[in-house]
């Protein structure tokens with residue numbers, strides 16, 4: 420394949436046609452069956468929603484790119500520029516059709532993205548959630564990226580889990596409590612404080628700046644989920660004596676994918692660890708979820724592979740290991756030196 424015949428261009432979700440979205444959905448459905456074992460492919464509606472709607476969990480603006488030739492779509496790229504924390508990063512994810520690999524398209528695509536990556540002024544380029552053992556890893560390595568953290572995707576298929584696993588009571592001295600959308604005013608200060616406990620999760624060699632949670636940041640995030648029309652759910656453990664939030668777990672369900680809940684942070688404050696709170700809040704979350712969302716089929720969560728405690732808590736409430744994941748990164752200057760233009 421001559422890359423002169425391939426056009427790499429920005430993709431504008433707001434002006435894209437139905438045929439464009441169908442091509443992306445189909446390209447990804449075939450790829451993901453191989454590249455993302457354990458995750459069902461997205462429907463057309465979910466693909467459109469993902470690209471056209473705001474995401475309350477977004478860490479910065481996204482831009483999309485396509486690779487096409489006369490026969491149609493060959494590949495797709497997503498670039499995210501985090502805009503509050505991690506502003507030294509450009510996050511890049513390339514996808515090339517399953518039958519089109521090892522022909523240099525991925526390399527040419529990355530080269531085509533370089534001017535805009537350089538223009539973003541971000542010194543680090545990060546490819547997140549590359550499936551362990553997939554084509555993405557040797558590609559990343561060939562591009563000079565190094566792996567900075569390995570993780571695990573775990574999934575819970577509601578149908579196949581015995582709900583008795585969620586019959587977990589709060590440890591003595593704590594009560595479980597939950598809400599959707601917005602934290603109660605009386606808990607917001609200690610809830611924001613408890614959210615900072617995620618910074619203790621293992622980060623291996625990845626330099627990652629966690630959110631500096633304050634009550635205002637919590638309200639900003641809640642507003643973002645509300646504006647995106649996403650079902651945002653939180654369960655906390657409250658320490659009875661102090662009235663403070665000791666542990667939190669949060670997840671979100673997007674309107675375009677109503678059968679899939681995505682677990683986000685789970686954290687227990689240091690002084691409250693070792694009492695089984697992680698398991699108790701996750702079990703409570705499942706009890707509430709299945710009661711409120713009978714259409715829910717699955718929950719997915721990602722965790723650093725060496726976060727043995729969290730991985731074990733997830734197993735205890737019915738998650739199974741779906742696939743390994745890795746983050747790969749390089750300095751932008753090194754990539755430019757390697758690929759040039």
Ligand SMILES: CC(C)(COP(=O)(O)OP(=O)(O)OC[C@H]1O[C@@H](n2cnc3c(N)ncnc32)[C@H](O)[C@@H]1OP(=O)(O)O)[C@@H](O)C(=O)NCCC(=O)NCCS
Pocket residue numbers: 450454511512513514515516519520521522523524525526527546549550553554555556557558559561562
């Ligand atoms: C990663 C991906 C975009 C690569 O696309 P591609 O068009 O096959 O990449 P290229 O043909 O330009 O590969 C460049 C080099 O990477 C290395 N490489 C790529 N895939 C490889 C594989 N499966 N095994 C060994 N080396 C591989 C080779 O050194 C290759 O050069 P060569 O073919 O001359 O030996 C594609 O495999 C893909 O879409 N994977 C799924 C999504 C993903 O994991 N993305 C990661 C984003 S960084």
